[in-house]
Amino acid sequence: MDKNAEIALKLQALRADYAARLPAEIQQLRSLVEHLTKPNPALQLDALNQLRQRLHKLAGSAGSFGFPELGKQAKKLELQTQAWIDSNQLDLGLVRVFAVAVAALDGLAQNDSPKKTPVVSQLAPLKTNTLIYVLEDDQDIADEVCMTLRHFGHQVEHFSTIAAAEVEVLRRPPDFMICDIMFTEEGRETPEAVAIMQQQLPVPIPVIFVSTRTDFDAYHAAVRAGAVGYFVKPLDIIRLVDCFEYYLDRNRSAPHRVLIIDDDLELAEHYKLVLSSADIRAEVINNPREIFEKLQDFHPELILLDINMPGCNGAELAQVIRLNQDWLRIPITYLSSELDEEKRANAMGRAGDDFLSKPMGDRELVTAVSVRAARSRQLSDALDRDSLTGLLKHSRIKEQVDVELSRAIRSGENLSLVMLDLDHFKQVNDTYGHPAGDKVIKAIAHLLRQRLRKSDAVGRYGGEEFVAVLPRCGRDEALALMEDVRQRFGEITFTVDQRSFNVTLSVGIAAYREGVVRAEQLLHEADAALYRAKAEGRNRICI
Structure with missing residues (x-):
C-alpha cells in the first residue's frame, strides 16, 4: 500500500474512533447536567465550566467528523452555558429543558451520517520544504489537519499546548502556522501569544486561525497576530488547504x-x-x-x-x-x-x-x-482566473499564447504549446457525482502548478481541457515534462464512498517553428495532436 493511501485509511479510522467515543462523551455531559440541579453553588459553577469546555470542543469537532447537526446543537448548548456563567444564576426550569436537549445529542450522534468526501492520494507525493506548525488542543482535529497537510507533501509538526509551541517557534521558526484560538486547559488564547512571538522573529510567520468564535474581537486579534486566513469550526479541511496553497502559490509567484x-x-x-x-x-x-x-x-x-x-x-x-x-x-x-x-x-x-x-x-x-x-x-x-482551479480563464490563456508567440517570433527562442484533456471525465461525474469531478479538476490543476515553471502559463480552456504555454521550451523538453505529469496524474487515486478510481490524461503538443505567425495556428495544431492521442487509445501524448 502506498503512503498516501495509508494516510487515507488512517483518516477514515480517525472518524470511526471519534464516532465510537461519542456515546461516552454524551454520557459525561449528562452527568455534568445532573450536578446543575444540586443545591451547591460551587459544584454548579464547576459543572457549568466543564460543560462549556466540553460543548465547545464538541461544537468545533463534530461537523469535521461527519456530525454537522450534532455540532450545531452543541454550539447552542455551549452558548447557553456561557450565558449562565455570565449572569451567575441558574433557572431550574431552563436547566430541565437543557437536560432534555443534552440527552437528545445521543440521537443526533446516531442519526448523522459521516461526511463522504473524495480523498486524493498520490503514489509519489510532490516534496516541498514547507514546515508547518499546527497548534491545536483537540487531538482529533489536529490529527486530521496534520494528515491532510502531510498528504500534500508538507512537513508538519503538532503542538497540543501554546507553551510547547512557543519554545520551538523561537528555536526553529516554521514557514506557516495553523492555530486554534482557544486553549482551554492552559487558559490562554493563541492570537496574543502569537503576536508576542511575531515581535521576536526577524520575519513574521503567516498564520491561519481556526475557532468556533465568530465575534469581531476574535477576528481583530487574529489580524494583529499576522492572520492570512480564519476558519470557523467545524472545519472544512479542503477549503483550509486551498487557502494555505493559495497563499504559498501567491508568494512563490513571479515578481510584480x-x-x-x-x-x-x-x-x-x-x-x-x-x-x-x-x-x-x-x-x-x-x-x-x-x-x-x-x-x-x-x-x-x-x-x-x-x-x-x-x-x-x-x-x-x-x-x-x-x-x-x-x-x-x-x-x-x-x-x-x-x-x-x-x-x-x-x-x-x-x-x-x-x-x-x-x-x-x-x-x-x-x-x-x-x-x-x-x-x-x-x-x-x-x-482572469477560474474560480475552481485558480488557473487562467479561456480568454486569458489565449492572450498568453499570443504574447509568447510574438516574443518567440522576435527572439527566435523555442516555444511549446500543450493541450491536455481528462479521459472519460463525463463518466466520473455520472458515476461518482460532480463534487468528485471537481476534486479531479482541482488535482490536475494543482499538479500542473507544481510541476511547471514560474514563467509558464496554465489555463483552464474548457470544462476538463487545459492549455499550458511553455516559453523557451523545445518539443523534446515539453514531451519529457508532460510525460512526467501524465504518469504522476495516472497514479493519483480518488476515493468516494469507499470506491476508488483513477483518471488518465491525453496530451497534444505543438512546438513553434518558422512560418507559424498566429496563435490560432499553434492552438489548432495542439488540438489536432490531442485529438490524435484520444483516437489512438487515450492516456498518451502526441506531438
Whole structure:
C-alpha cells in the first residue's frame, strides 16, 4: 500500500474512533447536567465550566467528523452555558429543558451520517520544504489537519499546548502556522501569544486561525497576530488547504511588474534598483512614444508616471493609455513632486488612480509600490482566473499564447504549446457525482502548478481541457515534462464512498517553428495532436 493511501485509511479510522467515543462523551455531559440541579453553588459553577469546555470542543469537532447537526446543537448548548456563567444564576426550569436537549445529542450522534468526501492520494507525493506548525488542543482535529497537510507533501509538526509551541517557534521558526484560538486547559488564547512571538522573529510567520468564535474581537486579534486566513469550526479541511496553497502559490509567484515613466532617467533608474532589491521587476522609459511597445512586451501590473514631462505630460499620457481597452485595468499612480493642488486634482481626474509625492524614501517607495501592485494582481486574478482551479480563464490563456508567440517570433527562442484533456471525465461525474469531478479538476490543476515553471502559463480552456504555454521550451523538453505529469496524474487515486478510481490524461503538443505567425495556428495544431492521442487509445501524448 502506498503512503498516501495509508494516510487515507488512517483518516477514515480517525472518524470511526471519534464516532465510537461519542456515546461516552454524551454520557459525561449528562452527568455534568445532573450536578446543575444540586443545591451547591460551587459544584454548579464547576459543572457549568466543564460543560462549556466540553460543548465547545464538541461544537468545533463534530461537523469535521461527519456530525454537522450534532455540532450545531452543541454550539447552542455551549452558548447557553456561557450565558449562565455570565449572569451567575441558574433557572431550574431552563436547566430541565437543557437536560432534555443534552440527552437528545445521543440521537443526533446516531442519526448523522459521516461526511463522504473524495480523498486524493498520490503514489509519489510532490516534496516541498514547507514546515508547518499546527497548534491545536483537540487531538482529533489536529490529527486530521496534520494528515491532510502531510498528504500534500508538507512537513508538519503538532503542538497540543501554546507553551510547547512557543519554545520551538523561537528555536526553529516554521514557514506557516495553523492555530486554534482557544486553549482551554492552559487558559490562554493563541492570537496574543502569537503576536508576542511575531515581535521576536526577524520575519513574521503567516498564520491561519481556526475557532468556533465568530465575534469581531476574535477576528481583530487574529489580524494583529499576522492572520492570512480564519476558519470557523467545524472545519472544512479542503477549503483550509486551498487557502494555505493559495497563499504559498501567491508568494512563490513571479515578481510584480512595474513600469516607471519619468523624464528624469537617473531618478527612474534609482527607483528601478530600489524596487529590484525588493524582488520587484521594474522597467523604465523616458520617452512617452515608447509606451505602446513597452506595454505590449512587458505587461506591467502598475504604472508609476511623472506628471511634468516635456512634449506629453503625465496626465495626457495616462489618457493615451486609457484609450486602449486592453490596458484599462492597469492602475496608474502619479509619482511627482507637483505641489499645486489644482494640477494634482486635474491629473487625478484625467485617467489617474493614485498620487505619490516626491521625494519618497526607498522604504516608503517599496511599501507603496508593493501594496498597489499586489492589489492590482489580486483584482486581475479575480477577473482572469477560474474560480475552481485558480488557473487562467479561456480568454486569458489565449492572450498568453499570443504574447509568447510574438516574443518567440522576435527572439527566435523555442516555444511549446500543450493541450491536455481528462479521459472519460463525463463518466466520473455520472458515476461518482460532480463534487468528485471537481476534486479531479482541482488535482490536475494543482499538479500542473507544481510541476511547471514560474514563467509558464496554465489555463483552464474548457470544462476538463487545459492549455499550458511553455516559453523557451523545445518539443523534446515539453514531451519529457508532460510525460512526467501524465504518469504522476495516472497514479493519483480518488476515493468516494469507499470506491476508488483513477483518471488518465491525453496530451497534444505543438512546438513553434518558422512560418507559424498566429496563435490560432499553434492552438489548432495542439488540438489536432490531442485529438490524435484520444483516437489512438487515450492516456498518451502526441506531438
